[in-house]
Amino acid sequence: MNGSRGLLQLWQIPPSSLLFGGCSFPRAVNLVPSKVMHPTLCFCQQMQTTAYEIVNGSYVPVKDTKQAPKIKDKEVMPAEAVGAFQKLPMVMPSVDILYSALRKAKRVSPTKGIANVAKRERNRGAKQLDALMKELAVPLRTYKENFPNRKDLHPYERSLVELTLGDGNYEEVLGKVDALRKKVVSVGKEHASLCAKSLTKREAEERLIEGMKKIEEMFNREGKAIDDLLNIAKTLRAMPVVNLETPTLCLVGAPNVGKSSLVRLLSTGKPEVCNYPFTTRGILMGHITLSYQNFQVTDTPGLLRRHDEDRNNLEKLTLAVLSHLPTAVLYVHDLSGECGTSPSDQFVIYKEIKERFGDHLWLDVVSKCDLLSDSPVVFITEDSSADDFELAKYRRMGPDGALRVSVKTEAGIAQLKSRVHELLTSQSAKIKGWNSNEETLEALR
Numbered sequence: 001m002n003g004s005r006g007l008l009q010l011w012q013i014p015p016s017s018l019l020f021g022g023c024s025f026p027r028a029v030n031l032v033p034s035k036v037m038h039p040t041l042c043f044c045q046q047m048q049t050t051a052y053e054i055v056n057g058s059y060v061p062v063k064d065t066k067q068a069p070k071i072k073d074k075e076v077m078p079a080e081a082v083g084a085f086q087k088l089p090m091v092m093p094s095v096d097i098l099y100s101a102l103r104k105a106k107r108v109s110p111t112k113g114i115a116n117v118a119k120r121e122r123n124r125g126a127k128q129l130d131a132l133m134k135e136l137a138v139p140l141r142t143y144k145e146n147f148p149n150r151k152d153l154h155p156y157e158r159s160l161v162e163l164t165l166g167d168g169n170y171e172e173v174l175g176k177v178d179a180l181r182k183k184v185v186s187v188g189k190e191h192a193s194l195c196a197k198s199l200t201k202r203e204a205e206e207r208l209i210e211g212m213k214k215i216e217e218m219f220n221r222e223g224k225a226i227d228d229l230l231n232i233a234k235t236l237r238a239m240p241v242v243n244l245e246t247p248t249l250c251l252v253g254a255p256n257v258g259k260s261s262l263v264r265l266l267s268t269g270k271p272e273v274c275n276y277p278f279t280t281r282g283i284l285m286g287h288i289t290l291s292y293q294n295f296q297v298t299d300t301p302g303l304l305r306r307h308d309e310d311r312n313n314l315e316k317l318t319l320a321v322l323s324h325l326p327t328a329v330l331y332v333h334d335l336s337g338e339c340g341t342s343p344s345d346q347f348v349i350y351k352e353i354k355e356r357f358g359d360h361l362w363l364d365v366v367s368k369c370d371l372l373s374d375s376p377v378v379f380i381t382e383d384s385s386a387d388d389f390e391l392a393k394y395r396r397m398g399p400d401g402a403l404r405v406s407v408k409t410e411a412g413i414a415q416l417k418s419r420v421h422e423l424l425t426s427q428s429a430k431i432k433g434w435n436s437n438e439e440t441l442e443a444l445r
């Protein structure tokens with residue numbers, strides 16, 4: 001009695017000492033978190049800007065050999081940690097990039113000391129077009145360099161990109177932005193060179209106007225890709241933050257079996273609602289403080305009995321969590337007939353999930369025990385006569401060793417909390433073990 005009261009008190013420690021702010025998930029392995037995954041390069045040096053020299057008083061482009069050497073393509077570190085979304089670069093709206101570039105380019109003055117008006121004008125025109133091209137291409141290059149390759153993301157974040165944007169959209173938008181950059185560079189160079197070859201002041205003026213107009217039109221036409229990228233970055237950045245260091249208990253089961261109710265009950269404070277862009281349904285994430293240690297407890301969207309290819313994004317999110325995040329699992333079974341998924345369907349889903357993710361630390365719970373009567377529930381659509389022994393047992397008791405609990409009457413809740421404590425302590429040891437293995441491997445390298 002005393003023991004259980006002590007435990008309850010521990011669960012009620014206010015989460016003031018919690019380190020995490022928003023929604024976060026745990027991580028399995030402390031895999032080099034200190035490394036910057038997508039280092040920012042000073043790619044301004046790489047810009048294909050044209051250099052000019054004065055030949056016979058004219059402003060002409062110099063050959064490539066005199067230009068700054070190209071930096072080798074950057075080597076991207078494979079992402080072994082989560083958090084790439086928070087490091088995505090800020091993308092400027094395409095109109096802002098364009099107007100800022102036009103403003104800066106128009107301020108560029110001709111090289112001092114050119115007395116001839118025609119020469120001065122073509123010098124000014126070529127320099128302004130070059131400046132415009134550079135001002136537009138530099139930010140686009142930044143995006144290309146700093147948005148990570150999907151294949152270099154942590155697998156969990158890779159799944160989120162797919163669920164949020166659909167397959168291939170991320171690459172498509174990045175590809176369009178880069179294609180626009182290449183066009184800007186080539187059209188900018190072409191017109192700067194035409195301008196530099198003008199014979200009269202008037203011709204140079206006209207070629208400058210024409211070049212600027214062409215680049216502006218092209219940017220207006222194809223700049224939507226930049227705005228799409230801006231929205232992608234905004235969406236991904238707003239995704240719940242994953243914290244792989246904090247042991248997490250993840251509630252899994254069919255819809256309406258009582259997962260969210262249990263998250264609320266197990267959380268020390270008020271759980272937060274995590275919003276994923278591909279669903280309007282919030283997912284609860286609670287914090288638990290036990291013996292001065294921080295843990296997390298989270299919902300997952302309910303799983304239905306169907307094949308993976310028929311699963312909706314919410315179900316896929318559950319599978320992504322189980323596949324890629326090192327959570328301990330609290331599997332919830334509702335045998336009362338209340339949740340809408342028959343016990344036999346729940347049994348099928350359970351067996352499949354247990355087989356696939358049985359390497360997680362695991363605890364089974366039969367929920368809503370206040371509603372359970374002596375005779376097991378059989379849905380009208382089910383054929384009870386075909387029940388095999390295993391299923392008949394499941395209908396009565398759930399899986400072997402399952403705890404019976406009720407959020408309504410609090411039956412079994414003290415025992416559940418104590419088992420959850422044990423499970424999370426083991427999960428914590430598991431994470432520490434991974435980390436020390438990783439350190440050993442690092443030392444051996």
Ligand SMILES: Nc1nc2c(ncn2[C@@H]2O[C@H](COP(=O)(O)OP(=O)(O)O)[C@@H](O)[C@H]2O)c(=O)[nH]1
Binds near residue numbers: 258260367368406409
């Ligand atoms: N009688 C009873 N109802 C419960 C219990 N736990 C949850 N419920 C109800 O079951 C429904 C679904 O619960 P919820 O936690 O939202 O399920 P989830 O979809 O798995 O997150 C809600 O109406 C809850 O009030 C329980 O222990 N006893």
Ligand SMILES: [Mg+2]
Binds near residue numbers: 260
């Ligand atoms: Mg729920």
